[in-house]
Amino acid sequence: MPRGPVDSSSTPRFAGFATFARLPRLDEVEHADVAVVGVPFDSGVSYRPGARFGPAAVREASRLLRPYHPGLDVSPFERLQVADAGDIACNPFNIGEAVETIQHAAASLDSRLVTIGGDHTIALPLLRAVAAKHGPVALLHFDAHLDTWDTYFGAEYTHGTPFRRAVEEGILDTEALSHVGIRGPLYGKRDLDEDRRLGFGVVTAADVLRRGLDEVVDALRQRIGDRPLYVSVDIDVLDPAHAPGTGTPEAGGLTSRELLEILRGLAGTNLVGADVVEVAPAYDHAEITSVAASHVAYDLISLLAVKEKP
Numbered sequence: 001m002p003r004g005p006v007d008s009s010s011t012p013r014f015a016g017f018a019t020f021a022r023l024p025r026l027d028e029v030e031h032a033d034v035a036v037v038g039v040p041f042d043s044g045v046s047y048r049p050g051a052r053f054g055p056a057a058v059r060e061a062s063r064l065l066r067p068y069h070p071g072l073d074v075s076p077f078e079r080l081q082v083a084d085a086g087d088i089a090c091n092p093f094n095i096g097e098a099v100e101t102i103q104h105a106a107a108s109l110d111s112r113l114v115t116i117g118g119d120h121t122i123a124l125p126l127l128r129a130v131a132a133k134h135g136p137v138a139l140l141h142f143d144a145h146l147d148t149w150d151t152y153f154g155a156e157y158t159h160g161t162p163f164r165r166a167v168e169e170g171i172l173d174t175e176a177l178s179h180v181g182i183r184g185p186l187y188g189k190r191d192l193d194e195d196r197r198l199g200f201g202v203v204t205a206a207d208v209l210r211r212g213l214d215e216v217v218d219a220l221r222q223r224i225g226d227r228p229l230y231v232s233v234d235i236d237v238l239d240p241a242h243a244p245g246t247g248t249p250e251a252g253g254l255t256s257r258e259l260l261e262i263l264r265g266l267a268g269t270n271l272v273g274a275d276v277v278e279v280a281p282a283y284d285h286a287e288i289t290s291v292a293a294s295h296v297a298y299d300l301i302s303l304l305a306v307k308e309k310p
């Protein structure tokens with residue numbers, strides 16, 4: 001029987017250290033099927049800094065999560081041993097070194113990972129670690145931004161470039177790459193052409209509105225099939241009204257309800273790892289963004305649990 005969260009009906013949920021969802025720490029359990037790990041790194045950002053404080057904010061906001069997920073009909077912490085692995089400590093002054101550190105720390109954890117960022121740079125080393133175990137993976141990328149740009153100021157590893165690097169490195173299955181929630185001004189039309197050339201399909205934020213959730217989910221599921229799937233959620237996929245606490249906000253985004261419904265539509269896919277990135281609490285209000293991110297992480301864990309359902 002897995003060790004679950006602290007019981008909030010006997011110990012007030014606002015008391016004690018904040019682990020994700022009040023789960024045990026990794027060193028308190030023998031083995032974890034799923035580990036929640038923080039990566040407090042934001043040296044790859046192109047605008048507002050502050051996502052280094054994301055993991056701590058999401059853990060704090062996750063105190064109110066409860067153990068049963070009615071939408072997916074699963075108690076994820078009963079079905080799987082889930083534990084909080086703490087933070088990967090990486091060099092804030094050397095992005096290349098930080099990328100290596102994150103890759104090796106992720107690879108050394110013997111659990112499926114749900115990672116809390118940190119800026120989007122961290123998706124690259126996380127994907128490297130996943131691909132080392134599963135081979136090239138399908139990618140479902142929720143974001144306002146393509147994040148397939150080439151370089152910023154000549155830098156290869158930034159929060160706007162992880163998925164171009166990942167395609168170049170051959171760690172993504174280029175038959176099954178999708179962005180969801182794309183919107184906002186670009187540098188030029190070429191951005192879209194190059195993104196398409198890399199193999200990505202785009203579901204814009206407007207598509208979610210106009211085509212509707214069921215059609216979007218069906219199209220995404222068809223593209224994913226039964227391939228091993230990595231889900232990367234940049235919280236700025238949400239409208240700034242739903243996620244003000246982020247570094248590169250863009251108007252016209254998804255509601256948190258739409259995002260959670262799309263995630264729930266992924267039940268039964270072969271999810272192998274996920275991240276939630278770009279929570280920058282200094283720009284947040286009333287924990288709007290970190291609450292949304294904690295629910296996204298909870299849904300991702302629940303998807304992993306549903307997958308294991310007999």
Ligand SMILES: N=C(N)NCCCC(=O)O
Nearest residue numbers: 046120145159160248278
């Ligand atoms: N990955 C995030 N959040 N943002 C990328 C923005 C890149 C830019 O400044 O154009």
Ligand SMILES: [Zn+2]
Nearest residue numbers: 144145234236
């Ligand atoms: Zn973004």
Ligand SMILES: [Zn+2]
Nearest residue numbers: 120143147234
């Ligand atoms: Zn991003």
